[in-house]
Amino acid sequence: MIYQLDAVGKAYPSRRGAVTSLAAVSFEVAAGERVAVIGPSGAGKTTLFRLLNGTLRPSSGRLRWHGRDVASLSPREARAMRRRIGTIHQQALLVPSLTVLDNTLCGALGAWSLARALRTAISPARGDVDRAMAALDRVGLADKRDARADELSGGQQQRVAIARLVMQDPEVILADEPFASLDPALADAIAELLLGLAGAGRTLVCTLHDVERALALFPRVVALRAGRVAFDVPSRAVSREALDELYRGAPAAAASPLQAAPREQIVTC
Amino acid sequence: MGLAAVVVVASGAVAGVRLAPLFDPANHAAVRGFARGLWPPDVSLEFLRVVAAATLRTAAIAIAGTALSLIVALPLAFLATATLFRRGPLVEGERRAPSGMVLAAASVAARAALGFLRAVPDLVWALLFVAGFGLGAVPGVLALAVSYGGMLGRILADLFETVDPRPLEALRSTGATRAQILVFGIWPQARTSAIAYVLYSFECCVRSAMVLGLVGAGGLGYEISQIATLIAALLAMVWLTDATSLALRRLLRANAPPGWYVQRRLRTDVPAAPRGAIAAGLAAIVIAAGAAIGLFDRGVLDPAALGHMARLVRDLFPPDLAPDHLRTLIEPVAQTLGTSVIGTLLGVAIGAALGVPAAAPHDEDDRARGAAHLVRHAVRRLSRATLSLLRAIPDVLWVLIFLLAVGLGPFAGTLALGVHTGGVLGKLYADTLEEVSPLPLRGLRATGATPLQILVWGAWPEARRMLVSYTLLRWEMNLRTSTVLGIAGGGGLGIALYNDVQLRFYPQAATMILVVYGLVTATGWLGDAVLRRLESASLATARR
Amino acid sequence: MRSAAGLSITLASCIAIAAAGAAACSRPGSDGGGKVLRLSMIPTTDPGKMVRDSEPLVAYLEKATGARVELTVPLNYAAVVEAFGADKVDVAYFGGFTYVQAHKRFAAQPLVQRERDQAFHSLFITQPDSPISALADLAGKRFAFGDVNSTSGHLMPEYYLRQAHVDPGVIAGAIYTGGHDATALAVANKKADAGALDEAVFDRLTKDGKLDAARLKVFYKTPAFFDYVWAARKGLDPALADAFRKAMLALDAGDPAHKPVLALLQATRYVAADDASYDKLREAATSAGLLK
Known part of the structure; x- marks a missing residue:
């Protein structure tokens, strides 16, 4: 098992007491699986996602990674875990003032020593540049290598993030609303890239607000509502009623792809 | 309120x-008299030669001092950056772990250390290094390095804390260490502001070295007309530093997206600078400056130096x-x-x-x-x-x-x-x-x-x-x-x-x-x- | 109004600075059999200028002692004492008060001094139209000293103020201008009611026309006291110390070759110096709580 979640909860301290984001979530993800996580805004998708990639630790319950309790990992082990998990965020989250090539090279940081990173910051090694260029070629951005990240369009930035992921070469890919800021044609292209990567024996967990796309692309769907798992079924078994129930009362969640910055989400979701 | x-x-x-004295005509006359005395400046060849030599020496001292202050400031600033060690999403997962607490404590200590570097007056730092390394430029440069290092470190830590944290989280999720996040996530975002401040700090070094070296201690050395010449030299250095600061920031932003105030003119005509060449050039300048003021002389590493410095510290207690x-x-x-x-x-x-x-x-x-x-x-x-x-x-x-x-x-x-x-x-x-x-x-x-x-x-x-x-x-x-x-x-x-x-x-x-x-x-x-x-x-x- | 003169306080207050001012003057060409004599002087004027002006002295000493001479002048008195204490300076030129400090803390050995160093005076000055005409009139007035470390600008004037039992508030409320010329200016410009400064500096300022003598009046002159002296650090090779002493004592105003050296030192001839001469300064400093 890649992930085993056993009543995982996450609460954030705030001035008015703890704000619960995830109440108690349990499910498992096996190697090579492709899972979509859906649910209305505020269901806890992003928190779950940050728990899965090791950015946060659960405040209750137990999250196991390859059978080991994440809470018991030393910082070094936690870093090793993160290195094996590739993350695609809702917004590409590139370093704005770095070039496309530099941002792609960043994918390999987890495998590098500080000395190698410093050396790369000044003048990257030939082999690393070649690998990064191959990754950029795969997403069709080789010609943009010297452009600054903040010069690119949203779709291009998302493709650079994927190139960074290719550079990282993880065994698990976590994608948080990877299509949210893209128009449908671009979203299809990005989806193809992601699924192509996942095809090579990698595990893919993706949060999505677009239910249609989730059902079409992923064999398994985990639905969250109010910090709990509403259902966890193969996508062909998802019924209209179940979806209506899931999004009931949610203010047109599927139609509100407006992303607040993750910083605010910490408080609101 | x-x-x-x-x-x-x-x-x-x-x-x-x-406020009354500000409007007293007698005082106005005194100020005018003083200002008139500044003119005409002394531009005799002999004095200009003295000024030129002092200016070069000042530049060397300031370059070496700034470089050393960066060496002092960067590690402490890194450690003092709260968003890397004490709070925020990067720390959240590890805060409770013993190692996380140790790092948080070290981070607080680094900030306190920066404050301490600033709190000890440069006069005392200078005397400490005089005891260790004798008279000359070396103790002066070291004193500059330590006290400006305290200031630079504080500002760098503040700059590091203000960058957009979201890309940092993305880097961390690839398994990057904090130091790597600093190099690839924080520094690129903070660098233009950081360079502006480092060059301002350099300007401060120039001022300290130049003013103190040229205007002198006892004061009988220079005529008032020479003061005007010295101010002109100082103004030239300040202006040059400002211009360098602006040029460097422009270079780093050479292909920034539209909107940055500089992109119009520079977008196309400045090539992406080869970083290796710039780094090597900077290192060469710093080493040359250090050599010029004797920073690498054999005598500098006298084993007795520590003993003498310890004696002075003991005298403080x-x-x-x-x-x-x-x-x-x-x-x-x-x-x-x-x-x-x-x-x-x-x-x-x-x-x-x-x-x-x-x-x-x-x-x-x-x-x-x-x-x-x-x-x-x-x-x-x-x-x-x-x-x-x-x-x-x-x-x-x-x-x-x-x-x-x-x-x-x-x-x-x-x-x-x-x-x-x-x-x-x-x-x-x-x-x-x-x-x-x-x-x-x-x-x-x-x-x-x-x-x-x-x-x-x-x-x-x-x-x-x-x-x-x-x-x-x-x-x-x-x-x-x-x-x-x-x-x-x-x-x-x-x-x-x-x-x-x-x-x-x-x-x-x-x-x-x-x-x-x-x-x-x-x-x-x-x-x-x-x-x-x-x-x-x-x-x-x-x-x- | 000359220079940011006297305003040495900030200036001197960073040696960050020892740096810029302290140009070293040495000539690599001379053969000293490897012996090096490291000289330093307390800054009585701009250090860079002092080093430049002292070239004839360095050349003379190299010839007379056979050692390579390195002269360094930092920007403040304390730096000379510290460098001396750390064996970084072999022979230093101290003011009377700094010598007393260096002798107490680091066992400085007096070597030679100018004849005139044995009879220094401080002058107390005020404005010509001032009601002050004696030390006792100073009560309630604003008084200016020079640098805190100056013998004739602070230590001895304070001593004689105490001897005369002047209101202690005068000393407690006094300002430190940082230099003799700044004291003269402060009093001339009525920024202070009265002040004390070195007699020799006062004479030179008025003679050079840098100060209008009509704007000041002298109302008290102290008895004579000892001031500047060249001293060797403890543990300096006695042969080297002796060579230096002999070289200085041999300076002869009648010898044209010695003229520029004596001129830059403002001396006519040198005499041997003795620690006992400084007992009075020591007493003055100790009784005023200035020597710990």
């Missing part, structure tokens, strides 16, 4: 604020904490506090009045020619030039001028402090405003906001963290080094410390260092409180 008013009024009383001695410190502390408050407020007023017009606008349609554009351009240049002049005239000279204008006493020192502080803060304000991201500003402009509204609603929220930080650090500096007050007969901690050190009353000097450290820490707390207030206030506005 009420409390602030009380503080200002009390400070004004201590600072001896009296135990600090004199006798009640009688502590009582004698009350007056200087009050004087220093009062004058620093008024001097800094004056500096903020001057800095804001000149710094805002000195900041290049982010306008894209700035291309439009015409009278309005020309006027704006002229105002900007004029403001920058005025700020450079305020900084280039050494504060001792300001004291001399204000002594003539308002007479002996704390007020003359306060005015000198205020004018010099204004020159410094105006420059830092302008640089900070230029570094604000243009994108939100463009949105505001699209809504038809006036330039003032754009400043208040667009630039201020983004820039305030650093604006407050610079202001507080300058206030802290005025608390620490207001020796100018002593010159004007205004008392204060600076002169008390100088006298103690000259008389080798080291335990008393040590007490003073403790007091200054207390003041430095207190201003730090005050600064954090102000920032928290500002941030929660703006959150409240946003919610409404």
Whole structure:
């Protein structure tokens, strides 16, 4: 098992007491699986996602990674875990003032020593540049290598993030609303890239607000509502009623792809 | 608010604020007489040769001092960056772990260490290194490195904390270490502001070395007409540093997206700089400068050096904490506090009045020619030039001028402090405003906001963290080094410390260092409180 | 109004600075059999200028002692004492008060001094129209000293003020201008009611026309006291110390080759110096609580 979640909860301290984001979530993800996580805004998708990639630790319950309790990992082990998990965020989250090539090279940081990173910051090694260029070629951005990240369009930035992921070469890919800021044609292209990567024996967990796309692309769907798992079924078994129930009362969640910055989400979701 | 008013009024009383002498024609005549004496400057070949040699030497000292101060500042700044070690999403997962707590404690200690580096007066640092390395440029450079390192480290940590944290989280999720996040996530975002400050710090080194080396100690060495020549040389160095700062920042932003104030001219004609070549060039310059002042001489690594330095440190202990001695410190502390408050407020007023017009606008349609554009351009240049002049005239000279204008006493020192502080803060304000991201500003402009509204609603929220930080650090500096007050007969901690050190009353000097450290820490707390207030206030506005 | 003169306080207050001012003057060409004599002087004027002006002295000493001479002048008195204590300086030129400090802390050995160093005076000055005409009139007035470490600008004037039982408030409330010329200016410009400064400096300022003598009046002159002296660090090779002493004592105003050296030192001839001569300064410093 890649992930085993056993009543995982996450609460954030705030001035008015703890704000619960995830109440108690349990499910498992096996190697090579492709899972979509859906649910209305505020269901806890992003928190779950940050728990899965090791950015946060659960405040209750137990999250196991390859059978080991994440809470018991030393910082070094936690870093090793993160290195094996590739993350695609809702917004590409590139370093704005770095070039496309530099941002792609960043994918390999987890495998590098500080000395190698410093050396790369000044003048990257030939082999690393070649690998990064191959990754950029795969997403069709080789010609943009010297452009600054903040010069690119949203779709291009998302493709650079994927190139960074290719550079990282993880065994698990976590994608948080990877299509949210893209128009449908671009979203299809990005989806193809992601699924192509996942095809090579990698595990893919993706949060999505677009239910249609989730059902079409992923064999398994985990639905969250109010910090709990509403259902966890193969996508062909998802019924209209179940979806209506899931999004009931949610203010047109599927139609509100407006992303607040993750910083605010910490408080609101 | 009420409390602030009380503080200002009390400070004004201590600072001896009296407006009448400012309007006394006799004093005007004295100042005019002094100014006339500055003209014509001494441009004899012999003296120019002296100035040229001193300028080169000053440049070498300042380059070596700045490079060493970076070596001191960078590791401490890295460790002191709260968003890497103490709070925020990067730390959240590890805060409870023992290693996380150790790192958090180390981070707090690093911040305290930076404060300590600043709290020990450069005079004491210099004596420590003189004991270790003998007389000459080396102890001077080391003293510069340590005390400017304390300031640089504090500012770098503040800059590192203000970058957008989201890309950092993305880097961390690839398994990057904190140091790697610094190199690839934080530094690229902070570098233009950081370079602006490092070069400002270099300018400070130039000023210290040049003013002290050229104007001299006893003072009989130079005629007043020579002073004008020296100020011209200093002004040239300040201007050159400013220009380098601007050019470097432009180079780093060579292909930034539209909106950055510099992109128009440079977008196409500056090639992406080869980083390796720049790094090698910089290293060569630093090594050459170090060699020129004897930093690598064999004698520098004398094993006895540590013993001599330890002896001096032992002489500082135990600090004199006798009640009688502590009582004698009350007056200087009050004087220093009062004058620093008024001097800094004056500096903020001057800095804001000149710094805002000195900041290049982010306008894209700035291309439009015409009278309005020309006027704006002229105002900007004029403001920058005025700020450079305020900084280039050494504060001792300001004291001399204000002594003539308002007479002996704390007020003359306060005015000198205020004018010099204004020159410094105006420059830092302008640089900070230029570094604000243009994108939100463009949105505001699209809504038809006036330039003032754009400043208040667009630039201020983004820039305030650093604006407050610079202001507080300058206030802290005025608390620490207001020796100018002593010159004007205004008392204060600076002169008390100088006298103690000259008389080798080291335990008393040590007490003073403790007091200054207390003041430095207190201003730090005050600064954090102000920032928290500002941030929660703006959150409240946003919610409404 | 010359120079940011006297305003040495800030200036001197950073040696960050020892740096810029302290140009070293040495000539690599001379053969000293490897022996090096490291000289330093307390800054009585701009250090860079002092080093430049001292070239004839360095050349003379190299020839007379056979050692390579390195002269360094830092920006403040304390730096000379510290470098001396750390064995970084072999022979230093001290003011009377700094010598007393260096002798107490680091056992400095006096070598030679100018004849005139044995009879220094301080002058007390005020404005010509001032009601002050004696030390006793100073009560309640604003008084100016020079640098805190100056013998004739602070230590001895304070001593004689105490001897005359002048109101202690005068000393407690006095300002330190940082230099003799700054004291003269402060009093001339009525920024202070009265002040004390070195007699020799006062004479030179008025003679050069840098100070209008009509704007000041002298109302008290102290008895004579000892001031400047060249001293060797403890543990310096006695042969080297002796060579230096002999070289200085041999300076002869009648010898044209020695003229420029004596001129730059403002001396006519040198005499041997003795620690006992400084007992009075020591007493003055100790009784005023200035020597710990």
